[in-house]
Amino acid sequence: MSAGTAYERIRRELPETVTIVLAAKWRTPEEVREVIAAGATDIGENYVQEADRMAAALGPEATRVRWHMIGALQTNKITRALRLFDVVQTVDGAELAVALNRRAAAAGSVLPVFIEVNIAGEDNKSGCAPEAEAVAGVLAEISALPHVRAEGLMTMGPAGVAQDVLRKCFRTMRRIYETVRHEAPAGAALQTLSMGMSDSYRMAIDEGATMVRLGSVVFGPRCRS
Ligand SMILES: *Cc1c(COP(=O)(O)O)cnc(C)c1O
Numbered sequence: 001m002s003a004g005t006a007y008e009r010i011r012r013e014l015p016e017t018v019t020i021v022l023a024a025k026w027r028t029p030e031e032v033r034e035v036i037a038a039g040a041t042d043i044g045e046n047y048v049q050e051a052d053r054m055a056a057a058l059g060p061e062a063t064r065v066r067w068h069m070i071g072a073l074q075t076n077k078i079t080r081a082l083r084l085f086d087v088v089q090t091v092d093g094a095e096l097a098v099a100l101n102r103r104a105a106a107a108g109s110v111l112p113v114f115i116e117v118n119i120a121g122e123d124n125k126s127g128c129a130p131e132a133e134a135v136a137g138v139l140a141e142i143s144a145l146p147h148v149r150a151e152g153l154m155t156m157g158p159a160g161v162a163q164d165v166l167r168k169c170f171r172t173m174r175r176i177y178e179t180v181r182h183e184a185p186a187g188a189a190l191q192t193l194s195m196g197m198s199d200s201y202r203m204a205i206d207e208g209a210t211m212v213r214l215g216s217v218v219f220g221p222r223c224r225s
Contacts, residue, residue, distance in 0.1 A: 003031050004038035006218045011039065014212075018205055021068050021194070023215035025050065026222055029057035035218065036065055044089075044213055046071025051084045070154075070213060072126055078103045082111065089114040089154040089194055092126045094141040097148050104147035114152035114194055115139065117176065119169045122158060132176045136184035143186035152192030152211070153177050157200060170195055170207035177208070 021042040024032050043065050045051035055062040066086040082103055091097050091113040104111045115138050118127030128138050142150045155173050157166050173195055181187040196204025198217035
């Protein structure tokens, strides 16, 4: 099945209220062009350099979709990232937010960001601690910055765990999201819960995801070229 057809099929299956971000890492511009032609609205990239190349290859086509940074963002790439991305989903704390704010101010823009949460508290993963107080703390710091706006929470679930463990993570994430939205003063602006990938998106939506990030289920297995 082509990527365009796979996208259309999944798009039809999922509630309209759920946004699909297509994770384009290691895909060709032709593959991305195909999903945009099939109606894709949001594309995710993990690396600034790759996003740059992709946008250049796509030309005007690139402006038809929103671009999400879904990989770790190095501070020395922020200026380029601001030119490329509509949303940075991987803000793991105030330090990155402050750096983004400074560059966005220079560019005269306001950047939507998501706070990344390390939901299973894994050592090798970035993200805010998986507690509502910690997330509310980062949110409060971001809300003091005029050129970044926290609009969502994002998590990468732990890999290789049993389904019920993953479900519990998603459920905890939903609880943190709801708690922060309703109890933190800056929480009102949160409107997106980004969680779930190819192997877990249905479960994530069951547990309250409003945005899923899909790669292999649409584009096929990944092979680094
Ligand atoms: C690659 C990637 C995805 C999509 O992964 P699949 O398992 O291929 O769907 C989602 N989110 C992030 C942050 C990724 O890097």
